[in-house]
Amino acid sequence: MTNVLAIGFDPHTIPDFDPAPVAAGIEQGSKAFAELGLAEDLLLIDFAELDGRAQAKIVERLQQRQYDCVLIGGGVRKPPALLELFQTVVNLVHWHQPDAAIAFNESPSDSPDWVLKALEQRRNR
Template identity: 40%
Template sequence: MAKKTVLAIGNEPSFVDFNAFPGLTPELVRNFIEAQIEILRALGYDAESCLIDPGETAEAVTVAALKSRHLDCVVIGAGLREPPERLLLFEKIINLVLIHVPHVRICFNTTPADTAEAVQRWVRP
């Protein structure tokens, strides 16, 4: 049986304003993301991340990742939902997911450290 596939979409940490997230740094967030992808793989998922910038390439990078293979689950990172200035980008990403992989389960993490938990709520390996 094929492994369930997961794509985790989030902000490229180097573009995040960490003033809104005390205690986090780009390196720490990147480590959390990589660790969560490894945890998902250890749990039996075929998992990858898609880190986007807040600018003009975000949509193209997201579409390329969504179309790259069959997906069972897409995780939308907490940093795409907060701060409120990111609402338009968040809406664009959600709509791209719905357009390009309408069958997929969508889940949301609350921090870069609980992605595996979010996936397991909706898709079992």
């Protein structure tokens, strides 16, 4: 079984944001992971925990098992104001899961496609 950790924001915790489209995309992506035989471990970060608690939860999850790929969601990497968090998350993955492929997505629903591409790149290195 291929183990994938998907890290992103819990859309229900983002202020002044309609969570419905993102929540639907996460659900669609999770179904696609299952259909592809990929074991998805979903870690949704509470937007209010950007004071270090989120990083601690990420480290804890990264230490629980070996992952073949870690997906870092667009909400973590796209807003310029979150660049420091994005850098921290990438480094945490690199330090705690050095053999895992790292993937990024455009939307929650296309996550499995990007994970498959990252896994292929890892196999071909």
